[in-house]
Amino acid sequence: MPNLSHRTEGFTESIIRKMTRICNQFNAVNLSQGFPDFDPPQQILDRLKEVSHEGPHQYAVTWGADNFRVALARKQSKLMNRTIDPDSELVVTCGSTEAMMAAMMTICDPGDKVIVFSPFYENYTADTILSGAEPIFVPLHPPEFNFNVDELEAAFKQKPKALILCNPSNPSGKVFMYSELKVIADFAEKYDTFVITDEVYEHIVYKPYVHTYFASLPHMFERTISCSSLSKTYSITGWRLGYIIAPPHIIDVAKKVHDFLTVGAAAPLQEAAVVGLNFSDDYYEELQRHYTEKRNLFIKGLENLNLAYTTPQGAYYVMMDISEFDSRDDNEFCEWLAQEVGVGAVPGSSFFREDVNHLIRFHFAKKTETLHEALNRLSTLRKKFKRI
Known part of the structure; x- marks a missing residue:
């Protein structure tokens, strides 16, 4: 065989x-x-009950139902301090797991290198390998799980295609400070590197810590592929609703990768989740x-x-x-x-x-x-x- x-x-x-x-x-x-x-939340469950009878039950638009993308873009525009175009800068995926895989396949070729902070969520190394890339590990040192600037730059000097940034971090619970993000941003610009973010815990941050979207840093939206999902924010991990936000030329390719990976996220679940995306602060x-x-x-x-x-x-x-x-x-x-x-x-x-x-x-x-x-x-x- x-x-x-x-x-x-x-x-x-x-x-x-x-x-x-x-x-x-x-x-x-x-x-x-x-x-x-x-x-x-009960409002989402109530809407799901309605949708189960009235639909939609067929394919949504491959890169996300129109009303879902509009609601998501409106929510994230406010948080990321920039206007996100729901048509050209966003694609809806089957959870953040697919978002990360689609992001990797959009930018990586076999032989490329990708920086991964350690400890890391287990999927990151698998995503890297499945993309044909090679991980470069940079330790986050316990108990604060901070990185060493020299160790990080040594990784950047290997000319990686991307760095994966989980913030807030799984498993350590670290929230990267603005000054740390700025170091990463400066290296990304200096060495011409993409940054793929996993921000599924964006709303679960403990005072006095504050979550900063990497794409909101100066000059970083152009080289950031922001991945996230609704799973943790609305306690719907089984619904598998994720997304990628990035510049149009990246999203154009991510849409194609996503289309051939999964076609599209579940239409009735997108419809029901719009309620949550419209929640107030x-x-x-x-x-x-x-x-x-x-x-x-x-x-x-x-x-x-x-x-x-x-x-x-x-x-x-x-x-x-x-x-x-x-x-x-x-x-x-x-x-x-x-x-x-x-x-x-x-x-x-x-x-x-x-x-x-x-x-x-x-x-x-x-x-x-x-x-x-x-x-x-x-x-x-x-x-x-x-x-x-």
Whole structure:
């Protein structure tokens, strides 16, 4: 039989999705895969009910239904401090996962290099490899997860085609300060590099930190491909509604890539989600308050249990240090944690290029009672660990 593709030889299954299956197997509280256990806003659900009867049920315009794109462009124009043209500067995708893949395939040729900060969301390296490109890893140093300017410039000196910037960051929860973004922007201009942003947690930022859209920096819109989705903002991770915002000449190509990858995002879901895109500022202020309460509850619980962690500045993840348990394999530790303690986490090694096996990632996008139950189970961690 013929060989399978060489580009997939290094692929493993998603560790995050694997941990969800393990959680399901052992009835563990799933703090691994980042989806809420609470419903989307009622207004969106009510509109979805109407759409289920009245439609649309056929293909939308390939690059996004007209009213969806207009509403999205209006929302993002206000946030990004520039007028986004819904026809020429935006394409709707099947989640931010496809947005990132389409962005990579739009700008990268086989042999190109792409800078990836480490730790990173697991899809970024896969996107790079599937595009035929080569990742250049630049470490973000714990506990603040800051980059070293010299290390970053050394990566830029290798003439990469692009840099991937996740802000706020998954898994670390880092929010890049304006001064840090300016360093990246200066290097991008100096070395003529694209920047692909993943900003799905744009509305989940904790005071005093502030999210700055990279494309809003001086001269950066022209070389930025902004990727995001509605998944986290409206608690609709299963709807798979994402988008790319970029200059027209980039969007022209991204539309073609998107068309041949997926044809288009689900028409009835776009129609229902327009309601959310038209929410007032009050919704996003309440969302921030909502997640601030969940973050504070969870990290206070970890603190009360004397478990070491890093405080997230944005997104909804906490990195916990398991050094005290002298576990040499964080994958085994997480599987044991799900089976014996009843709480799911993701091994930190799946996010790092460096040899890191003392961190695991929890997420706290859960109901209050779910977080209390997880913390209650974690209170047995030390006692149960002594038995193995």
